[in-house]
Amino acid sequence: MTRVACTKSNKNMSENQKLLSGTLETLILKSLTISRMHGYSIANHIRQNSSGNLIIEEGSLYPALHRLERKGWVSAEWGMSANNRRAKYYRITSAGRKQLKTKTAIWLQFVESINCVLKPSTTKQLSKDKRT
């Protein structure tokens, strides 16, 4: 299902590609907190969880996984997928969980910082706390 690969908004795509920079590893680590997964399913998980907005290409995904493994944030082992195919299953390590926590915090702070610049006169605002 969900074969709708946003074809119309190619502009959005290329913009998203730039924006993705730096968040991919965080997304992968987060996905692995749900369960161990192989690369292909990680990509699917991210795509589906973002309603098809975030498409991770294989050329980005696998190098990222190798990077994470090299850094000791995930561990890998070969196994068989639900479709009876050879697959490399990744699991997040405790160092990876720590990194995830850090990266998530940095991301949230970054978003807040950007919004601080972008905010004036946006006029559309959820009232969350917002205390000066």
Next chain:
Amino acid sequence: MTRVACTKSNKNMSENQKLLSGTLETLILKSLTISRMHGYSIANHIRQNSSGNLIIEEGSLYPALHRLERKGWVSAEWGMSANNRRAKYYRITSAGRKQLKTKTAIWLQFVESINCVLKPSTTKQLSKDKRT
């Protein structure tokens, strides 16, 4: 040493550098909606508005400004700064405002998408009817 840059070498910086990719032009355009500015003051404005979290280096800023000018999203003219120095003042064009609107929308949607992936099990959940 006037040449001392950001030597604090904190992790946040290098992470932020990656994350910044793709948002810089939006930040610049937004800054210029306040008033016309020269490059140096744009960088200061962004840094101050983000409480010092977003540091735009000159090596990123000026190429970005030239890019924006080439694309017709800002226009430039030489003038004198408040400090009586030669300065190139940038002004956002109507095409630039349109771009800003687009880029801002893409950014907000992107953040929402990322958060959709990052959110599950944060234990702090806004009830936003996200059922299976």
Next chain:
DNA sequence: CTCACTCCCATAGATTGTCTAGGGAAGCAC
């Protein structure tokens, strides 16, 4: 006047992380 400092602009090259575009193996339906 000279010196140190800040303000302001600019560019070349390194770095990094994404994508594009290829390749391949192996299961399943027909």
Next chain:
DNA sequence: GTGCTTCCCTAGACAATCTATGGGAGTGAG
């Protein structure tokens, strides 16, 4: 067998940031 899907991998292209450097010009201290 053929064709489609699932799954893995890598090399090179590309884009946007930073580092490092260069310089000009105004200001204030001495």
